[in-house]
Amino acid sequence: MNVFIQQLVDGLGQGSIYALLALSLAVIFGVMHLVNFAHGELITISSYVAYGLSTAGYGWEIIVPAILVTSIIASMAIEFLAFRWVRGSDEFTMLLTSFGVHFVVSALFLMFVSPKPLNFPKPSWIFNTIKVFGINLEIFDIITVVATVVTLLITVWILQKTMFGITLRAASLDFDAARLMGVKSNSVIRGAFALSGALAGVAGVFWLMRTGTAKPDAGLTPLLFGVIAVIAGGLESLSGAVIGGFALGIVQVMLRGYLPSEISGLTEGILFVLLAMLFIVRPQGLVSVSRAERV
Amino acid sequence: MLKVEGLTTRYGSITGLRDASIVVQAGEIVGVIGPNGAGKTTLLNTIIGLLKPASGTISFDDADVTALTPEAMLRRGVALVPEQRRLFTELTVEENLLVAGITCKASDRHERMREIKELFPVLGERTTMLAGYLSGGEAQQLAIGRGLMSSPRLLLMDEPTLGLAPNLISTVFDLIARLREDGTTLLVVEQNARRLLEIADRVYLLRTGNVVSEATADAFRGRENLFDVYMGTSE
Amino acid sequence: MKERLLDRWVLPLGGQLVLIVILVVGGLVYAAMGGSGRDLLMTQMFINAILVVGLQVYIGNTGVLSFGHMGFAAIGGYVVALLVIDPVVKHVIIPDAPFGIVDIQMGPLAATVVAILVVVFVAFFVGLGLIRSVRYAGAVAATMITLALLFLVREMAANFVTLTAGNRSGLSFGPGQGLQGKTWIYIGLVFAVLVARMFRESRLGRLAQAMRDDDLAARAMGVNPAIPHMAALLLSVALVTVGASLRVLSLGSMTPNFFFFDFTLLTLAMLIVGGRGSVTGSLVGVAVITAGTEVTRVLAGDSVSVPGLDWLLRPGLSALFLGSAMLGFMLLRPQGILGDREVEDPLRRRLRKRATPPEPPTSLPELGDVRLVTHNITVRFGGFVAVNDVSLEVGVGEVVGLIGPNGAGKTTLINAITGVIQPNDGTWRLGDHDLAGLPSFQVARLGIARTFQNLRLFKSLTVRENISVPAIVAARHRRERTVADVDALIFAVGLWDDRESRAGDINYGAARKLELVRAAALAPEILLLDEPTAGMWEADSVAMVSQIRQVASWIGAGVLVIDHDLHFITAICDRIYVLDQGEIIAHGSAEEVRADSRVQAAYLGTDDPTG
Secondary structure: OHHHHHHHHHHHHHHHHHHHHHHHHHHHHHHHOOOOHHHHHHHHHHHHHHHHHHHOOOOHHHHHHHHHHHHHHHHHHHHHHOHHHHOOOOHHHHHHHHHHHHHHHHHHHHHHOOOOOEEOOOOOOOOOEEEEOOEEEEHHHHHHHHHHHHHHHHHHHHHHHOHHHHHHHHHHHOHHHHHHOOOOHHHHHHHHHHHHHHHHHHHHHHHHHHHOEEOOOOOHHHHHHHHHHHHHHOOOOHHHHHHHHHHHHHHHHHHHHHOOHHHHHHHHHHHHHHHHHHHHHOOOOOOOOOOOOOO | OEEEEEEEOOEOOEOOOOOEEEEEOOOOEEEEEOOOOOOHHHHHHHHHOOOOOOEEEEEEOOEEOOOOOHHHHHHHOEEEEOOOOOOOOOOEHHHHHHHHOOOOOHHHHHHHHHHHHHHOHHHHHOOOOEHHHOOHHHHHHHHHHHHHHOOOOEEEEEOOOOOOOHHHHHHHHHHHHHHHHOOOEEEEEOOOHHHHHHHOOEEEEEEOOEEEEEEEHHHHHHOOOHHHHHHOOOO | OHHHHHHHHHHHHHHHHHHHHHHHHHHHHHHHOOOHHHHHHHHHHHHHHHHHHHHHHHHHHHOOOOOOHHHHHHHHHHHHHHHHOOHHHHHHHOOOOOOOHHHOOOOHHHHHHHHHHHHHHHHHHHHHHHHHHHHHHOHHHHHHHHHHHHHHHHHHHHHOHHHHOOOOOOEEOOOOOOOOOOHHHHHHHHHHHHHHHHHHHOHHHHHHHHHHHOHHHHHHOOOOOHHHHHHHHHHHHHHHHHHHHHHHHHHOEEOOOOOOHHHHHHHHHHHHHHOOOOHHHHHHHHHHHHHHHHHHHHHHOOOOOOOOOOOOOOOOHHHHHHHHHHHHHHHHOOOOOOOOOOOOHHHHHHHHHOOOOOOOOOOOOOOOOOEEEEEEEEEEEOOEEEEEEEEEEEEOOOEEEEEOOOOOOHHHHHHHHOOOOOOOEEEEEEOOEEOOOOOHHHHHHHOEEEOOOOOOOOOOOEHHHHHHHHHHHHHHHOHHHOOOOHHHHHHHOOOHHHOOOEOOOOOHHHHHHHHHHHHHOOOOOEEEEEOOOOOOOHHHHHHHHHHHHHHHHHHOOEEEEEEOOHHHHHHHOOEEEEEEOOEEEEEEOHHHHHHOHHHHHHHHOOOOOOO
């Protein structure tokens, strides 16, 4: 039982990062039907900022806000430089555009910074544990989960209570109708990228605390897990993205923990089989938004 | 007030307009009638700036507004109540109104919303209900309420009675008449031609993208063979 | 007959062979001018061409972007490596490998065959998920599944160390165990290119392209959505596995990152830049991108120095080039250099121009009295009753009208009859066949063809190809009533001069006619025409009347025409149903219906608010 709870908390910690990334992808998908592949670049760019600041002698208390700001600015900058020009194109054109951005950004770091991973110190408390009801839990996991919950609550507040959030939801439901009401495409899309950048920034903070590495493709792995989470949850649903993220984290950690060691290498294979089964049974993901067929 | 000249549109398979011209004077109720596929919706969507015309000009208050976005049109005082209402079904009634008030000053928004709720008491009772759960009549009131949030001087309405029960249709027409008394100019696309003719000052008949006829409502109403004119079964 | 041979086989395949010769000779000349590095590069280019052509079979024909093909390639690569490597070597590098694989050894050819079988097996199950996602969650969701496959295969390869030897060492072949010479590469290349080109022209290929352009219309033409998609996927992964096997054998090792993101970018950039729609485009893309990466590699090397630009010429330039090429094409020319044009297109067009107009179509054999009968059909959307208790009948040989104002439920009724939506209540039959619960492609195969109000043509296919889609279905599923000559139909309705034009490029009136003959080519018992004259000029709609009658009499079908234009309906229909607010409010001859006060009220509203 103790082991199970440890695993569960670990899974929630992993899942937090996926959930935040999935949510940030879903926010953008909602307004412009773009699966933003370049989202991992926010973490990549942040990783070099973290490396730079850390080499310059700054601690995490500076690095954390720096990552958040970097992520928001980078997200909006990429929108301004690339996605603005393919707005309204078909989904694959947008997808491949973001794919191109991903490779250009990582190539730039590879060329002008370093092809090799650059390490910076992780926070000192990262491996500390705390005993709760006799169970050893990692402080890092608990902080991740708490910070994620707080971030999600703030996001819910923004979406429900602010004019921007209401507009964003309206535009996700029916972009043309929102324009008819006087919503400006530019401001709602930029706002979506800013919000999305902030969410990715929070995820980036925890990802980078854990890895402590800056490299040209630092954002790739978390991005891919985020993508898996968002499709598992259902591309068009914000709550689905969060659920998908946590589910992915927990399933992944549980598989690692409980598979017999001879076949533990099959974890990702089993994950994919589960995913494929999910799509055969529920192609629209865990939380489905009904798509009416229009004739 | 509004002047549309030689409007022609081309959008793949969507019914286009061919050289359509109409005029709306301040204080009028102008109707646009015609069978499906005549281009009525295209006309309104092009005026508001959701669609771009291939040629032709649109002017409002003597200024050229042909290439403006809906947002700019709203700021100048033109709003559209779209066909099929296009409510944000997963937003509440209040949120729908708030979005429609985005071009208002933030300080005026709630005041304006209060006025709309006075105009449509039922919306006041359903403030926190999701728009998707409203009945047909309530939904239409919300759609019109959204159109009024920006306090437009010219309101474009696209099939405001589509799918409504007869008693509700009367309510909508009464409302249109009342809006005019309050000083709003209206351009109404409607399939319910007879009722529209009762309240409209002038009517344009559209068929396959052309304005085939323009007359005062009285002149239209006087025609014996209105049905055949409408359907194109007699020339 | 000779021309048919030229058109179908000699020109398409000959064109590709010429391209292969140019690619290979160009590559070998470049290799001969330099060292072994160039030879290796060219070998890889030929192999990449196989992989890219394999990708084209899926992406080009189904229109679904796949990131996952390199995941399939990785699976194939591992199978080949695990089977070919000498057991002696395996005992050293993966002594604990499961499944007794350590002691198995096969030749490269046998191993490749096994790899293809394994990959096809995996792809079959992935394909089931893909097909359902495309249908219910959109093509982008399917693409994301392929991405998940790529990623998870790679993660598994990196983590399943006992089998794959993990990230660092990988599976290395012993000396002399890899591929010797290029013969097999050439064979593979010719094979892959010709198969891909043939698939594009094949029946299944055509159906896949129809699905790609408009899946709803394809289903309405009787195409089972799963079959062409799955066929394209399985063929595509088989070709990709051939390429993967050659790549692994020629490089002599296999690691998890071999077929991962960077290689996905490389192959996708080749496909996208060249033009994903055609096999020619794939090969052009391979050449262009290989040349580009080679140039940037040389420029970035130490031997070249360009004053003022040295800050840019450094390692990583090739990656920047690839990313920028992808980005640039997406922003400026998303369809790629060639789009879907093939090298032999100009020759073929000339050949086809020479064709003489066919004889007028011969009428199909007469049918017995088959009737479409709906009984009390009701369709509700939530609380809204769109179609209420509708009963109507159409028999073979009749032309029946269905009119009603906007929002009356006409199109909903047609959708219900054709299985696009399922009614909440009622029965509907065609002759002896109960249609309830059948998917739309089966309704079509039983003999109900339809058109769409807002044109749903297969836009990137030519006029002839559009009509060939239902003709292919009819030849298989409606044998007794196949329209013998597609060309005759085209000629008869006046589309002959447009026959080789893309459906997306022809004018509106022609497109409307094409909708009609496309449905007719299914040789249905009943034709449902949804606003066949919507948006047409008066004169054109008059011409349409005679064409509908003409076409209906050739194929011997009964026709149900939906329209709002009473003028048109009067001219064409024997009797008319009037629908308002989901209910039939009148039924009879045109005169009767026009005089009916309820009909007038439905269209114009009533003066009296209580009535």
